[in-house]
Structure formats: C-alpha cells, structure tokens
Amino acid sequence: MNSISIEGLSFDYHGNEVLRDITCDIRQGDYVGIVGPNGSGKSTLIRCILGLNKVEHGTITLFGVPQPAFTAWDRIGFLPQGLQLFNPNFPATVEEVVRLGRLSKKRFPRRFDASDGEAVERAMDLMGISPLGKRLIGELSGGLRQRALLARALVNDPEVLILDEPTTALDPDTRDSFYSTVRDLNINRGTTILLITHDSSTIGLYASKLLYLDKRIIFFGTFEEFCHSSNMTEVFGHHGQHLICRRH
Amino acid sequence: MSFADIIHYAFLQRALLAGTLIAILCSVLGVFLVLRRLSLIGDGLSHVTFGSVALALLLRFQSVYTSLAAIPCVLIAAIGILKIADKARIYGDAAIGIVSSLGIAVGILLASLAGGFNVDLFSYLFGNILSISRAELLVTACLFMVVLLNVAFFYNELLAITFDEELAVTSGVRVERINAVLVLLTALTVVLAMKVVGIMLISALLILPAVSALQLARGFKTAILLSSCLGVASVIGGVFLSFFMDLPTGATIIIISFLLFATCFILRTTRK
Numbered sequence: 001m002n003s004i005s006i007e008g009l010s011f012d013y014h015g016n017e018v019l020r021d022i023t024c025d026i027r028q029g030d031y032v033g034i035v036g037p038n039g040s041g042k043s044t045l046i047r048c049i050l051g052l053n054k055v056e057h058g059t060i061t062l063f064g065v066p067q068p069a070f071t072a073w074d075r076i077g078f079l080p081q082g083l084q085l086f087n088p089n090f091p092a093t094v095e096e097v098v099r100l101g102r103l104s105k106k107r108f109p110r111r112f113d114a115s116d117g118e119a120v121e122r123a124m125d126l127m128g129i130s131p132l133g134k135r136l137i138g139e140l141s142g143g144l145r146q147r148a149l150l151a152r153a154l155v156n157d158p159e160v161l162i163l164d165e166p167t168t169a170l171d172p173d174t175r176d177s178f179y180s181t182v183r184d185l186n187i188n189r190g191t192t193i194l195l196i197t198h199d200s201s202t203i204g205l206y207a208s209k210l211l212y213l214d215k216r217i218i219f220f221g222t223f224e225e226f227c228h229s230s231n232m233t234e235v236f237g238h239h240g241q242h243l244i245c246r247r248h
Numbered sequence: 249m250s251f252a253d254i255i256h257y258a259f260l261q262r263a264l265l266a267g268t269l270i271a272i273l274c275s276v277l278g279v280f281l282v283l284r285r286l287s288l289i290g291d292g293l294s295h296v297t298f299g300s301v302a303l304a305l306l307l308r309f310q311s312v313y314t315s316l317a318a319i320p321c322v323l324i325a326a327i328g329i330l331k332i333a334d335k336a337r338i339y340g341d342a343a344i345g346i347v348s349s350l351g352i353a354v355g356i357l358l359a360s361l362a363g364g365f366n367v368d369l370f371s372y373l374f375g376n377i378l379s380i381s382r383a384e385l386l387v388t389a390c391l392f393m394v395v396l397l398n399v400a401f402f403y404n405e406l407l408a409i410t411f412d413e414e415l416a417v418t419s420g421v422r423v424e425r426i427n428a429v430l431v432l433l434t435a436l437t438v439v440l441a442m443k444v445v446g447i448m449l450i451s452a453l454l455i456l457p458a459v460s461a462l463q464l465a466r467g468f469k470t471a472i473l474l475s476s477c478l479g480v481a482s483v484i485g486g487v488f489l490s491f492f493m494d495l496p497t498g499a500t501i502i503i504i505s506f507l508l509f510a511t512c513f514i515l516r517t518t519r520k
Contacts, residue, residue, distance in 0.1 A: 050418050073420040080414065087283060091462055091471040092411060100408050103419040109401045136466055152415075 001028050002061070003160050003192045004049060009058035011044055018044045020216045022058070028159065031186045031193040033207030035200040035244070040214045042196045043081075046164055049194075050078055063159075073104035077153030079146070081165040088138035094148045095133040098123055101155035123151040127181070143174035150178075154185070160192040161185065168198075179206050201243045210244070254491060262385050263377045267483035267501075269392040270444050271453065273437045275479030276399055278458030279472050280430055283410045285340075289329065289431065290451035292344035293438040296325040296351030298447045301372045302358035312383040314372070318439045325351065326435035330428060375446030375498030377487060388440055395433045402429050407468055444483065445498035456505040457482065463512040464519075478508050 004026040011019040019041040026032055034042050047053040049060055051067060060067040063075060101123075102116045124130045127147045132140065137148060146166055153161060163182065167175040183206055185191040197203050203210065210226050212219040218235060219226055226232055227245040236244065254260055274290075281287055300321035304314040325347050333343035359369055371379065380388075399406065405426045408416035413423050434454075441450045457479035458471075465471035486501030493500075 052414055052417055071420060073418060076418070078415070078418040080412075086412075089462060090283060090411065091465045092407070092468045093466070096407070096468055097411065100404070100411060100415070101419060103404055103408055103416075103421060106404075110404045112404065134466075 002026065003028050003030075003063060004194075005059075005061040006045075006049075007059045007061075009045075009048060009055060009060060011041070011048060011053060011055065011057070013044075017215060019048070022213075022217055024211065024217060024220050026160075026192060026194065028192055029186070029190045030209050031183070031207045032195065032209045032211050033203035034194060034196045034211045034213060035198075035203055036213035036218075038198075042213055043164055045213065046162055046194065046196060050076070050162065074102075074156035075159045077101070077156065077158035077161045079150050079153045079161070079163045079166050081168055086138075090136070090138050092137055093134050094124070094129060094137055094140070094151075095120060097137050097148060098152045098155055101152040105156055119155050120151075123155040124148075126154060127151040143170045143178075146170065146178065150181070157189070158191065160194070162194045164196045165198060166195075182206070204245055251488075254488075259378055259380075260487070260491065262380045262382065263487055263497075264484060266380045266385050266388045267377055267444050267487055268480050269388055270437070270440050271457070271479035271483040272476045273392060273395050274441055274450075274453040275457040275461075275475040276396070276472050277430070277434050277437055278454040278456075278479075279461065279468075279475050280406055280410050281434065281454060282458040282462065284430075286344075286431075287455050288341065288344055288451060289326075289434055290438055290441075290454035292329065292348035292351070293322050293325060293435050294442065294447045294450040295348040295355070296322050297438055297442050297450075298373070299351040299354035299358065301442070301447070302355040302362065302369065305369055306358050306362040311379075312381060312387060315384065315387060315439055315443065318442075319436065322435040322439055323432055326431040327428065330424075330431055334424075371446075372442055373447050374496060375442065375444055375449065377444045377483075377497050378491075380443055384443065391436050391440055395436055398429060398433055402426060406430060445501055449498050449502050452502045452505065453479065453482075456502070456509050460505075460509040460512040463509075463516040478505070478512075482508060 002025045006022050006024050009019055009022040022045065034045070036042050044053060048055050049062070049067070055067065062070045063072065098120045099112060099116060102112060102119060103110055121130065124133055127150055129144065129147050129151060132144065132148070137145060140148060150166070161182070167178055170178060182193060182195070186193050195207060204223055207223070209222050210219060211217065219229070219232055223245060227241065233241050281289060297318050300318040301314055304317045309317055329340070329343045329347050332338065332346060333340045336343070405416070405421050408419060408421050409423050409426050416423055438450050441453055445453050457475045460478050461471045461475035465474050482501050482505035485504045486497055489495065489504065490497040490500040
C-alpha cells in the first residue's frame with residue numbers, strides 16, 4: 001500500500017523552477033533517503049507533501065486522500081531541521097511542546113485529556129527524555145531539543161515520519177544515536193521514514209531506498225538498484241556512486 | 249483620607265473593576281503577541297482607535313457609544329493588517345506601520361474638522377479610567393467574557409502557532425484562522441484599554457506584563473497567570489497611587505508596570 005503518491009508535481013517559486021514533474025510512490029514501511037545538492041528541491045518536496053507549500057501543478061495523495069483534503073495529520077509526524085523563529089526564552093516545557101503534537105487528533109474545542117498525558121509519557125520515554133518533561137524547551141541542548149521535537153512528532157505513533165535534515169546541529173555520537181532510534185522505528189514498528197539529508201555519503205547506512213533529486217528525480221529505487229545501475233555510474237562516476245553505496 | 253474611605257467611592261470601584269478586567273485581557277493576549285513578535289500591533293490598532301474616536305467625537309456620540317463605534321473600525325483594521333501582510337508580501341511590522349499611520353492621519357483630519365483637539369479627545373489619548381460609567385463597565389464585562397472565552401476555546405491552537413507556525417500546520421491547525429482570532433481579540437481589547445491608559449499607552453499594557461512574566465515563568469500557563477497578576481497589580485497600584493498623589497492614572501499604571509518589569513528582570517538575572 002502506498003503511504004504517499006506523487007504524480008507530475010512541479011513547483012516554482014517567484015518564477016524559478018524548484019521541482020519538475022516529480023512522480024513517485026512511497027510504500028508503507030519504506031525508509032527513503034532523499035538526497036541532492038543545495039537548491040535541488042528536497043525541502044520543497046517535503047513542504048509540498050505537508051501542505052506548507054501550495055501545489056499548483058500535479059497531485060499528492062496521502063493514504064489515498066488528495067493532499068488538500070487530507071485531515072488525518074496524526075498519521076504523519078514531522079521533524080524540521082530547526083524551528084522557524086525559535087525563541088530560546090519560550091516559556092513552554094518539554095511536556096507542553098510534546099503534547100502539542102496531539103492536537104492533530106483533536107476536534108474543536110481541542111482539549112487534552114488523560115490519554116494525551118499517557119501518550120506524551122510514552123513518546124518521551126521512547127526518546128529517553130522523560131526526566132526532562134518539566135524543563136523549558138529553550139534550556140535543552142540542540143541534541144536534546146531535537147529529541148523533544150522527535151517525541152512530539154512520534155506522540156501519535158504516526159505511520160509516516162518525515163525528517164528534514166534532523167541532525168545538522170548534532171555531534172557525531174548524538175547523530176548516530178538519533179539515527180539508530182529512527183531505524184528501530186522503521187524496523188520494529190514499520191514506520192515509513194522520509195529522511196532528507198545533505199550527507200549522501202552516510203545515507204546508505206540507514207535508508208533502504210534512495211531518492212536522488214536535482215529539481216527532477218535523478219534516481220528513485222532501492223540501494224541495490226542504485227549501486228548496480230550503470231546509468232548511475234554515468235551520472236555520478238564510480239567514486240560518487242561508491243560513496244553513496246558505501247557500507248550498505 | 250484613608251484607604252478604607254476611598255474604596256467606598258463608586259467611581260473608584262468601577263475603575264478598579266474595569267481596570268482589573270482589562271489588565272487581565274491585555275496580559276493574557278500580550279504573552280501570545282510578544283512571543284509571536286506582534287508586540288506593536290497594539291500600538292497600530294490603538295492609532296486606528298484614535299481615528300474612530302475622532303469620528304465619534306465629530307458626530308457627537310456619547311462616551312459609551314464612542315467605544316462601541318470604535319469596535320468595527322478596529323476589527324476591520326486588524327483584518328487589514330493580516331491581509332496587507334499576506335497579499336502585499338510584506339512583514340507584519342510594515343503592515344502594522346501602514347495601518348497605524350493611516351489611523352493617525354484620519355484621526356488628525358477628523359479632529360481638525362471637529363474644531364481641534366478638545367478635552368474629550370485628550371481623555372481618550374491619555375486615558376481616564378476614573379470616569380468609567382456603569383454602562384461602560386457593563387460593556388467591558390461583556391467583552392471581557394467574549395475575549396477570555398475565545399482564548400480558552402482556542403488556547404491550544406494559539407499555543408501551537410505561537411511555538412511554531414509550520415509545526416502547527418502539520419498538526420492540522422488552521423493557522424490563518426487562529427491568527428485572525430488572535431488579532432481580532434486584540435482589537436477588542438485595545439478598544440477597551442483606551443479608557444484605562446489611553447491610546448498613547450495601550451501597547452505598554454499589552455507588552456510590559458507579558459515581558460515581565462516571561463522573565464520568570466517556567467511553563468506557558470504559568471506565564472499567562474503571572475502576566476495577569478502583574479497586569480492587575482499595575483492597574484490597581486496605579487489607580488490608588490494616582491488617586492493619592494494626584495497623578496495621571498494611565499501614566500502611573502505604566503510606570504508601575506515598568507518597575508515590575510525591572511524587578512522581574514533583576515530577579516531573573518540574580519537567579520542565574
């Protein structure tokens with residue numbers, strides 16, 4: 001079953017083409033690494049999927065529902081690279097921030113109840129941040145804050161998890177631990193993962209599929225297909241292809 | 249004259265009650281506005297209030313109707329700020345600047361047509377909480393309920409868009425609608441607050457209690473509660489101090505509010 005279907009998606013920003021004729025299906029349980037150079041449209045693609053950019057050409061279907069009409073946002077968790085205008089003095093506690101993820105399950109008036117508290121506890125426990133529940137979000141280090149935001153993304157046990165360069169600000173140990181957690185979610189829970197990363201040389205360590213984007217799709221398929229594709233050798237050269245395939 | 253004597257004055261009771269209600273509204277909304285970097289929207293909308301008050305005075309409306317007449321003008325201006333920011337692809341502060349200066353310009357023109365700045369207009373510019381009538385108190389109480397109930401209904405959505413708009417969208421929150429709710433509630437509050445501190449000082453009543461609370465609060469609800477307490481303390485303290493010392497009430501309220509901010513700031517820095 002497809003979690004996400006994209007058909008003929010094109011997107012331009014103030015007349016500049018960002019995405020051209022993107023067509024692909026993300027299946028339930030896939031772990032897709034989305035890579036590409038700067039300005040290749042990786043984040044724009046994710047923003048279109050999430051409804052943060054309005055799609056004018058092409059269609060996006062989420063769990064069989066066309067994106068503009070999609071309302072079951074509790075089925076999708078999103079972890080951005082960073083918060084838009086994060087204020088380090090924001091007075092919300094980690095618990096309050098994680099609980100906000102439960103809003104997608106609510107109808108007006110969106111009140112929280114005991115079941116939300118339990119879900120928040122479970123998500124914080126999963127991320128190993130339970131003792132930090134009463135701390136202010138701005139007091140946490142970059143790594144712990146990303147864990148808190150990942151707990152927020154996971155608080156509804158989503159079927160799809162979308163991560164936009166989530167480890168940019170993290171040190172290598174924290175990054176490895178973060179990816180290990182995400183891989184466990186994919187293997188043990190069958191969560192579909194879409195991971196945008198700038199680092200094409202490490203994506204093979206985690207993902208099962210590769211989406212190489214440069215405004216259009218250069219490659220979409222499994223790593224095995226990528227690594228054995230002579231077409232890709234022509235595009236990336238032996239060294240580039242080997243770099244992406246390494247240790248997979 | 250002792251404290252016990254003056255508390256029996258009906259005008260003072262009305263002033264304290266209305267001031268408390270309005271201080272709570274300003275303090276609650278202020279937390280959202282400050283964190284959303286919309287602090288100066290109170291300033292912009294208050295300038296529109298100036299224009300509508302000048303119009304009401306030109307048409308010789310009674311005091312209570314002056315406030316009511318300002319409500320539709322300020323609500324339209326509030327939506328105008330959102331629309332200009334959205335459609336003209338400019339930041340919110342520039343949109344606030346446009347609407348604000350337009351409000352002042354219209355106000356000056358109308359005041360000029362009405363024969364210049366008179367005592368009535370000055371009472372709106374600088375506030376005159378001690379002159380609040382029973383009818384105005386009733387209007388204040390009704391609007392207080394409207395604003396506070398809306399904040400309670402939309403609290404979680406307001407918190408979500410204040411924390412991060414894009415994350416709020418991915419939680420199914422209709423950000424444009426909630427932004428409109430916040431701005432419209434602010435518009436209603438600004439109309440109410442002009443009688444307390446005056447058009448010139450409304451933004452201070454929206455900003456100071458909120459930024460004071462943000463120095464110390466640990467948790468969003470705590471911030472709102474603390475902000476409300478500080479706002480109410482400023483208004484009550486200001487009313488009494490101005491009464492005893494024969495000072496302008498609006499300005500005294502703001503000076504007390506600033507002193508509370510300074511205290512919170514010092515407490516925070518020493519706590520570190």
